[in-house]
Amino acid sequence: VLVGAIIQPRGEPKFSSTTVTFKEIRYFREDIAKAIVQALAPNPIRQKGEHCRFAPCKVTCPLWTGPLLDLTAIIPAPGMHAFGQPTSADHPDAAAYGEYLSRAKVLVDMAAMFKKEIDEQMHSFLEAGGSIPGWRLKAKAKQRQWIDEQVVKKALKKLGFNEQEIWQKKLVTFQSADATARRRGVTIPDELRVAPPTTETTIATIDDPAPIVNRPQAVEQFRASLKLLTESK
Numbered sequence: 001v002l003v004g005a006i007i008q009p010r011g012e013p014k015f016s017s018t019t020v021t022f023k024e025i026r027y028f029r030e031d032i033a034k035a036i037v038q039a040l041a042p043n044p045i046r047q048k049g050e051h052c053r054f055a056p057c058k059v060t061c062p063l064w065t066g067p068l069l070d071l072t073a074i075i076p077a078p079g080m081h082a083f084g085q086p087t088s089a090d091h092p093d094a095a096a097y098g099e100y101l102s103r104a105k106v107l108v109d110m111a112a113m114f115k116k117e118i119d120e121q122m123h124s125f126l127e128a129g130g131s132i133p134g135w136r137l138k139a140k141a142k143q144r145q146w147i148d149e150q151v152v153k154k155a156l157k158k159l160g161f162n163e164q165e166i167w168q169k170k171l172v173t174f175q176s177a178d179a180t181a182r183r184r185g186v187t188i189p190d191e192l193r194v195a196p197p198t199t200e201t202t203i204a205t206i207d208d209p210a211p212i213v214n215r216p217q218a219v220e221q222f223r224a225s226l227k228l229l230t231e232s233k
């Protein structure tokens, strides 16, 4: 028996493990070998799933391009107004609303992926001299920037700016500091770079390794602590 371990320093749990037998490893090797033979054959079987998440072949895969056209995914659930939303988790339509958001999210993410891919292909085609009805190339707008430093400095000084109002002393970026540290063969202590504490949240898929933020549970815990405090007076 062997032990397989997954270590994710930034995730929760940080460490997980499972036992695996030699027989299972042998079966796994056989399955992989069969899958490779199948994948290299003409018209291999496609199986839509979580493994497609970062697969670039989604753009041309019929299993993904077909459902993309299924706009019924964003038809609101019965009883819901279009884009209306139950405001609490115990609302009678809350479960249907959750399902609806999950379907709609898959749809819009797919649409966004297709948009990016199509935009890139249009751009390369037009750059290569191709013609697309209704579309053309234009110069990309760039952010304005100062002209020569010394010229700007003199001009600002003339306007009455002092040195501090002209020059700004800034720390280098993480990327630049990391490159210097590598060159010097030193390590930057972790405590020099910390993420500021936050109460804001963002959405993530259920397999994301980051700890889960459970708002209703946090509110319940706060209520319970408050009750204990008031009772102990």
Ligand code: SF4
Residues within 6 Å of the ligand: 046, 047, 048, 049, 051, 052, 055, 057, 058, 061, 062, 063, 064
């Ligand atoms: S998107 Fe790629 S990995 Fe997913 S089913 Fe289609 S071909 Fe297979």
